[in-house]
Amino acid sequence: MSIVRYILKGELPKEGQVVYCDNGEFSPDRAVYRDGEFIGGGEYPVPSYKMSNASKWFDLKDYSDFHRCKGISCYSISFDVAEGIDIK
Secondary structure: OEOOEEHHHOOOOOOOOEEEEEEOOEEEEEEEEEOOEEEEOOEOOEOOEEOOOOOEEEEHHHHHHHHHHHOOOOOOOOHHHHHOOEOO
């Protein structure tokens, strides 16, 4: 089972969890799940914003842990790679 989760299936992160989230036709971004919403941005110069078009997400810790276990330095994040990472 992939680390990617789908909102339409009711697969939502825990409160305060840091995730990577798509945002419809906008660019995917890091987000914090807070009060039932994905909140992106918040780092200078981008103010915080609600990701209202999100449909899928994955936990950044799972993504990072996978690469660390493989001994790989990872500098990019993508859903293509995340789809191939399985949770144990």
